[in-house]
Amino acid sequence: MWVIYLTNAGIFWIIAAVVFGIIESATVALLTIWFALGAVAAAVAAQLGASIAAQVGTFVLTSAVFLCLTRPFLKKIAVKKPQKTNVDRFIGAEGMVTEAIDRMSGLGQVKVGGQIWSAVSEDGSPIDKGKVVEVLKISGVKLVVRPAAKD
Numbered sequence: 493m494w495v496i497y498l499t500n501a502g503i504f505w506i507i508a509a510v511v512f513g514i515i516e517s518a519t520v521a522l523l524t525i526w527f528a529l530g531a532v533a534a535a536v537a538a539q540l541g542a543s544i545a546a547q548v549g550t551f552v553l554t555s556a557v558f559l560c561l562t563r564p565f566l567k568k569i570a571v572k573k574p575q576k577t578n579v580d581r582f583i584g585a586e587g588m589v590t591e592a593i594d595r596m597s598g599l600g601q602v603k604v605g606g607q608i609w610s611a612v613s614e615d616g617s618p619i620d621k622g623k624v625v626e627v628l629k630i631s632g633v634k635l636v637v638r639p640a641a642k643d
Contacts, residue, residue, distance in 0.1 A: 498539065501547060505535035522566055530555030581605070582627050586640050593619040593637070602627075602635055614638040 498506070512528035534551035542550065587604030594600060595616045602611040602625055612634050613619050625637035 501538035501544065502535045505531045505538055505547065505551070509535065522563070526555045526558040526562075527551075529558050580630075582609075582635065583629060585627050586624055587611075587627060587635070587637070589619055589621050589623045589625055592621045593625075602637055604635065609633075609635045611635040611637050 509528045509531035512524040512531060516522070516524045516528060530551040530553075533554035534547045537547045537550040582604050585604050587602040587609075589600070589611070590603050590608060591599060591601040593602075593611055593613050595612055595618070600611045600613075600619070602609050604627060610633060611625070612631075614628055614636055615638070619625060619637070619639060624640040626640045627635050627637055629636045
């Protein structure tokens with residue numbers, strides 16, 4: 493039967509690895525996983541009788557190597573462009589005025605993305621029916637639009 497006796501330094505490094513692991517699981521941001529791996533390597537060094545300086549060096553070197561080797565790859569696969577969802581996808585889109593936009597009367601509708609929306613012009617100027625407009629933003633339940641450049 494094998495029994496492994498941990499040195500005090502080995503216990504310290506194992507506790508550090510567990511703490512780094514807990515922090516990583518709480519943040520899920522790949523901030524401390526490399527330190528956890530470095531702490532495990534330092535614990536192995538401590539068990540093999542390495543000096544404190546060698547343990548710290550093992551920790552720093554192992555953490556740095558894992559960081560340099562894996563961080564660029566993980567950032568490339570983890571960082572994605574945000575997808576516009578719901579009504580955000582209409583911002584920047586072009587639409588057709590189906591009911592003349594007039595701020596004074598509070599009227600105006602635009603068809604964009606196959607849907608009819610209430611609309612107001614960006615500067616308050618009227619926009620005639622049939623004109624092509626660009627959606628600038630969404631304010632409440634109304635689109636804020638301006639005449640499209642090509643119209």
